[in-house]
Amino acid sequence: MAEVKLTAEIRNDFGKGAARRARRADLVPAVIYGHGDKPQHVAIHNHSLMMALKTPNVLIRLDVDGTDALVIPKAVQREAIRGFLVHVDFLAVRKGEKVTVEIPILTEGDLAPGANILEHLLNTLPVEAEATHIPESVTVSVAGLDAGDTVLAKDIKLPAGSTLAIEDDVVALQVVAAQAEAPAEESAEGEGDAASEA
Template identity: 45%
Template sequence: MSTENIKAETRTEFGKGAARRIRREHKVPAVLYGHGNDTRHVTLPGHETMMALKHGGTNALLELEIDGEKQLALTKQVQVDPIRRTLEHIDFVAVRRGEKVTVEVPVSIVGDAAPETLVVVDTNEIELEAEATNIPETIEIDIEGFEVGTQVLAGQLTLPSGSTLLLDPETLVVNVTAAPTAEEVEAELEEAEAEAGIERDESDEEKAEAAEGAEDEQGDDDKGGDEE
C-alpha cells in the first residue's frame, strides 16, 4: 500500500458554520485521534485529499504533515455529500509503521462462473489484522468456472503476507447457485408486488389474450344457444 503525503493545517474554529466556510474554500475538515494523544482537528486540501482516498481505497493510509510534523493516518470514516459527492468530513486514526491494525477489506470478484449460475456474495467485507503500511485494498476471489453448489468460506481466502483473518473461518463469503428461470423471477416479482399492495397494469399481450378468451367464451355461449 502506497502512502500519500498531504499537508494539513491545524483547525481552531469548530461548529457547522466553520465547517461550511472550510468547504467553501474547497477544503475538508478532519480529525485525527489515537495512541492516547489529544484529538487533533485539521483542515485538508479538498481535491488532493479526494484523489488520495480514491487511490488508497477504503482503508487509505495518508501521511499528514501538520505544523512540520509528519504523522501516518489511517482513514476510518469518510462523510460525502450525497448530491455533490464532495468530501464533508474525515476521521483518521494515528498509526505507526509496523503497527498491526484491525480493518475491514472489501471483497472483489473476478472471472466468470459456469453458465446458468448465480453468484451471491454473502460477505462483502473481510475483517482482518494487517500491518498499517501493508493493508490490502481488496481481497480478490477468482470464481472462473465455478459450478452450481460451489462455496467459498472465509478460511479458504488467500490473504496477503502479514495479514491475519479475524472473521470466523466458517463464514460463507461466496455462494454459487442455479440461476433462476424467467418464470421464477416473474413469480417472485408478482409475489413481492402483491405483498406491497402494488397492482400491475395489464400488458398489451395480456389484454389481447383476455380479449381472445372472452371472444372464445362468447362463441361457446352462442353455440349453446343454437343447440337449444
C-alpha cells in the same frame, strides 16, 4: 502499499458554520484519533484528499503545521447526492502496529456454464494487518463454481502478514441459480383462459 503525503492545517473553530466556511475554502474538515491522544482537528485540501482516498485504506503521512502524523482513513463522510467529501476521521498509526481494516474482495474467472448468479455476501473482508503494509484488496477465483457453491472467509488467500478478523466459516460469496421466468406466450395463454372462465 504506497504512502501519500498531504498537508493539513490545524482547526481551532468548530461547528456547522466553521465546517461550511472550510468547505467554501476548498478544505475538508477532519479529525485524527488514536494512541490515547486528544483528538486533533485539522483541515485538508479537498482535491488532494479526494485523490488519496481513491485507494482503499491508503496510508497518509500528514504534515500538520510541520509535524508528521502517519494516519489511515477510518470513516469517510460524503454528501449523499453529489458525493463530495464532508468529513473524514483518521486513525493515527505507527510502523509495526497492527490494525483491523476492511479490504475489497475482487473476483476473477467465469462461473460454470448455465444461468447462475454470483452473490457477494461480503464486499469487503475484515483483516488484521501491519499498519504500513495494508493490502489494497484480495482476489478470489470463481472459475467453474456452480449453483450451490460458496466461498468461505477461510477459503480466501490472504497476502502475507494479514490474518482474518472474522469467523472462518462466514460465507463471503455464493453462487445461486437464476430464477427462470415463465415464457411470455404461456403467460398470455393463462390470461386468456382466465378471461374465458370469467
